[in-house]
Amino acid sequence: MTARPTRTLVSATGPAGNIGDALIRRGAVRWAAGTSDELVVYVGEAPDTWLHQLGLPSGTRVLRSKRSVARWLWLIATAPRHPVLVFESGEIPLDRGNVLRELVFLAETLLVRLKGGVVVRPPRGIRAATQSAAAIHSVAARLSQFALWRDAASAVLAGGARVVPDIGFAAGIRPGTPWADRRDLIVSLRGTRPMPDGNWHEAVHAFAASEGLRIRTVVQVREDETRARELADALGGTFEPWGDADPLAREARLRERYDDARLVISDRMHVLVLAALSGAAPLELVPSPTHKITAAFATIGLTELTADAATLSPAEMQERMRRQIDRADEVTDRVAAAAADLTALEDEIRTAIRKARA
The missing domain is CATH 3.40.50.2000 (Glycogen Phosphorylase B;)
Structure with a gap:
């Protein structure tokens, strides 16, 4: 029997006018590229220029606008065995207004884990944490195989332990002018x-x-x-x-x-x-x-x-x-x-995905 195609889903929203945000979202897309037969990327309300900034591989299935959120959730729920879910890198607001969003992210995490998949939360920092949102986020992070923090304080807030360099440090070292x-x-x-x-x-x-x-x-x-x-x-x-x-x-x-x-x-x-x-x-x-x-x-x-x-x-x-x-x-x-650490981390993530599907 022919195996069903595998699927990787990446959330990569952001403003086209912020090069730093594009840089770290592009880094997460690069980690995800090639891990499955199908790559799905949700970009929200981002303009066309944002797609170019992300450097999406050819054949990527792009979901745009908030109207496509239901489609995104459906693609997670109906994904074949061993899907991969990659959340956004960067700063994560955990104020009271984000409780519902964190519940949705928790549900996404549970779905992927129940399917024998791999959940990756790239290096992140927490902002404006409230007890309720942080508690939900902490549960979801503990259920993820890779919950990575770019600073020690954020790791403590989420009850995490893995502090790694910001993914921006993987953007390429340049020799520069002497x-x-x-x-x-x-x-x-x-x-x-x-x-x-x-x-x-x-x-x-x-x-x-x-x-x-x-x-x-x-x-x-x-x-x-x-x-x-x-x-x-x-x-x-x-x-x-x-x-x-x-x-x-x-x-x-x-x-x-x-x-x-x-x-x-x-x-x-x-x-x-x-x-x-x-x-x-x-x-x-x-x-x-x-x-x-x-x-x-x-x-x-x-x-x-x-x-x-x-x-x-x-x-x-x-x-x-x-x-x-x-x-x-x-x-x-x-x-x-830092760049070497991030290269090793990407290799570790890809190895974990291969093992999950072995």
Whole structure:
């Protein structure tokens, strides 16, 4: 008797205007590709450009719009034996409004496990946890063969134990421009947070001048474009807009910019991840930074990556930037180890899927 085709289902929603989100969703799709005869990817309300950003293999069955959720659930329920279910990587909100969603995800997990399948929750971080949503999420995570956390605090909240590098570190290490020839100090800050004060501007401008670096502001999340322009004006730097560029072309251009940078200052986690992959020194130097970046980079052994600009003088901020540049070799070594860990993890997942079907 001919075996029924196998099926892998991947959730990969996200905004096309956020290159970091595309990066980590693409990583999860790459883990799933080739694990079954049929690949099904749910993208929600995402535009056509998002499909290109995900790098979906030819023949992928794409489910779009919230109207296709019922179809998604039906494909899980009717999947042949040993299906694979891959949830989204990234930040997971567990506030009260997500209790129903977590119940649905728990039901999906149970269905796949009852069919002898494999459930993969790629590296994730928890945000805004409430007791009810976190409790449901914790049960679903324990029922998954792979429940991975990109920071220790999230693992504790979910009752998990496996802390691994953020999947963004698997996006490819680049040699970049030789260190002696790098001439850029790049800044990319969230547009939704307050503009740093005069002391911060003074410190960044003075440090760039002392190191012979050009200041360049870039946009990795489209909503930050106005802030990037404001920063360039305030710092006397060069502003590089997103404009009408295709997101994939924009991502490629950004990575080239990070290749030329010695220091990248940002409060966007995946700006700093891509910067580190290009060999630049990453630094979160902003007023009242969150714990997110600190926690994720601590997982790969990089500590003291964050500094609270509100508590430092201009001279202290300059010293902090100088110390970070001196750590470039350490950054390169830690990023290489993280990439190797993620490659081994992908191999482990694929092996578990093969064994489940043996």
